[in-house]
Amino acid sequence: AQSVTQLGSHVSVSEGALVLLRCNYSSSVPPYLFWYVQYPNQGLQLLLKYTTGATLVKGINGFEAEFKKSETSFHLTKPSAHMSDAAEYFCAVSKAAGNKLTFGGGTRVLVKP
Amino acid sequence: DVKVTQSSRYLVKRTGEKVFLECVQDMDHENMFWYRQDPGLGLRLIYFSYDVKMKEKGDIPEGYSVSREKKERFSLILESASTNQTSMYLCASSPTNTGNTIYFGEGSWLTVV
Numbered sequence: 001a002q003s004v005t006q007l008g009s010h011v012s013v014s015e016g017a018l019v020l021l022r023c024n025y026s027s028s029v030p031p032y033l034f035w036y037v038q039y040p041n042q043g044l045q046l047l048l049k050y051t052t053g054a055t056l057v058k059g060i061n062g063f064e065a066e067f068k069k070s071e072t073s074f075h076l077t078k079p080s081a082h083m084s085d086a087a088e089y090f091c092a093v094s095k096a097a098g099n100k101l102t103f104g105g106g107t108r109v110l111v112k113p
Numbered sequence: 114d115v116k117v118t119q120s121s122r123y124l125v126k127r128t129g130e131k132v133f134l135e136c137v138q139d140m141d142h143e144n145m146f147w148y149r150q151d152p153g154l155g156l157r158l159i160y161f162s163y164d165v166k167m168k169e170k171g172d173i174p175e176g177y178s179v180s181r182e183k184k185e186r187f188s189l190i191l192e193s194a195s196t197n198q199t200s201m202y203l204c205a206s207s208p209t210n211t212g213n214t215i216y217f218g219e220g221s222w223l224t225v226v
């Protein structure tokens with residue numbers, strides 16, 4: 001069975017500071033990995049995904065994530081936080097793209113002026 | 114543009130009522146999903162369907178059923194609503210091609226009183 005652990009249910013960062021959201025997964029097969037963002041009262045929007053190939057993945061809004069197989073991690077980063085980054089972020093894993101996703105518990109990001 | 118539409122954004126139902134949550138996608142996707150979102154638990158899969166009239170249980174199917182009579186429509190049914198089913202429900206769809214994304218609707222907030 002697959003599982004996803006997101007460290008920290010809440011993260012507070014200052015505007016302009018680095019955003020780092022941690023995600024570790026367990027999977028019996030090579031995984032497909034995703035980060036989604038959810039703004040208040042909205043559904044989930046894909047930030048980025050890893051399927052195969054380059055392990056450093058760039059997504060929308062300046063976010064990127066690196067797949068590290070040896071650490072079973074897929075941490076999300078953004079060099080400089082913006083007020084508009086305040087949202088909840090979900091890491092997810094799938095055995096095949098388009099197949100069902102298993103989600104982590106989510107990390108809510110607060111951006112301070 | 115990709116569109117997954119959930120018919121009701123906010124619902125209030127009484128304990129014991131039968132509740133229907135409707136979801137329609139306009140992308141001709143084979144796969145459709147129903148997730149439940151609760152604080153700290155992330156999203157948990159209730160049911161999914163990979164073809165018309167086909168369905169499979171997810172991680173938390175108890176108390177729910179689904180119907181998929183047409184490719185574009187996937188309904189979630191609460192046979193007898195209970196207060197512990199108060200939650201946010203998210204519908205999603207995806208094609209079967211590898212490398213593709215799962216697309217989410219905006220969610221339905223259900224309160225059972």
